[in-house]
Amino acid sequence: MSKVGVIAGSGELPIEFAKSAKKKNTPVEIFAIKNITDKNIEKYGKTHWLYFGEAQKLIDTLKDRNIKKLVMLGKIEHHSLIFSFYKLDKRAREFFSKLKDKRAKSILEAVIQELEKEGFEFIDPSPYLSRLLIEEGIIGSIEPDENQIKDALLGLKIAKEIAELDIGQTxxxxxxxxxxxxxxxxxxxxxxxxxxxxxxxTTVCKVARKNQDMRYDVPVIGTKTLKSMKKAKAKLLAVEAGKTFLLEREKFKELADKYGIAVVGFKI
Known part of the structure; x- marks a missing residue:
């Protein structure tokens, strides 16, 4: 089994991938970003720490370690990508200056293309994370009422259009x-x-892009989402089934029930 390089942003998703890869006997090496990636990821593979924007160092290290296959998981906030130009090395600055625009999708697709030009292949991480994908139906024990369902159907439709414009997914x-x-x-x-x-x-609606490329920026929900909803006194979380990752499922369900928040996966 060839080694997979994990370019890891924040949150649990890169850790979940590394755990799953270990169970499947797929060797991984992790490329973590200082002050962004969770330090617990070090438990699951050899970890290389880089500063945000060290593009040439990333490429050189990948080649030195003879890594050809890559996944890119976890969050790097869009505003960090846009407003941290001063942190970028020469290679990254040249890359950013060539972008047609700086929407999240444009940046991430261009990152993949840039690394593919260097001989790397981005693989679909879904086979390692399929157990995290949300199914259709109610998650937890709280049922939404009729008005909330109406709001969810409207919100999911609008969110799909917004996601296609690459403004946001929520x-x-x-x-x-x-x-x-x-x-x-x-x-x-x-x-x-x-x-x-x-x-x-309120009802919170989160979707994937149309024809979502599962190699990057797949929507994710977790306990942090519920805590934000509790603060906002929101009552329903509507997400796209089969295209949204749910982290810490049992803990998530317990917290949703405790907060009185209904969570529903919708097929779109």
Missing amino acids: VVVKDGIVIAVEGIEGTDRCITRGGELGGEG
């Missing part, structure tokens, strides 16, 4: 009104803003 809806749309601030701050504007009882 919208907040209440009583048939779109209250907040995710921009550069990210999902959690969008949820909080939705609560500030809409008050109690």
Whole structure:
């Protein structure tokens, strides 16, 4: 089995991949970003720590370690990519200057293309993470009411259009009104803003892009999402089934029930 390099952002997803790879006897080496990647990832493979923007060092290390296959998992906030130009090395600055625009999808697709030119192959991590994909139906024991379902169906439709424009993947809806749309601030701050504007009882909707490339930026929910919703007094989390990763499932379900939040996977 050939070795896989894991370019790891923040959160649990890269750790979950590394755990799964270990169970499947797939050797991994991890390329972690200082002050972003969870340090616990070191338990699951040889870890190389780099500063954000050290593109040439990443490429050189991958080649030195004879790694050909890559996955890119975990969050690097969009605003970090846009507003940290001063942190980039020469290779990364040249890369950014050639981008047609700086939407998240454009950046991530260009990163993949740039590394593919260097001889690396990005693989689909889904076979290692399929157990995390949300199924259709209710997750937990709280059932949404009829009005919440209506809001969810509207919100999911709007979120799909917003995701296709690569503005964000989350919208907040209440009583048939779109209250907040995710921009550069990210999902959690969008949820909080939705609560500030809409008050109690909002519905949070999160989707994948149309024809989602499962190699990057697949939507993820976890206990952090629920904590943001509790702060916002939101009551329903509607997500796209089969295209959204759920972290720490049992802990997540317990917390959703404790907070009185309904969670539903919808087939779109």
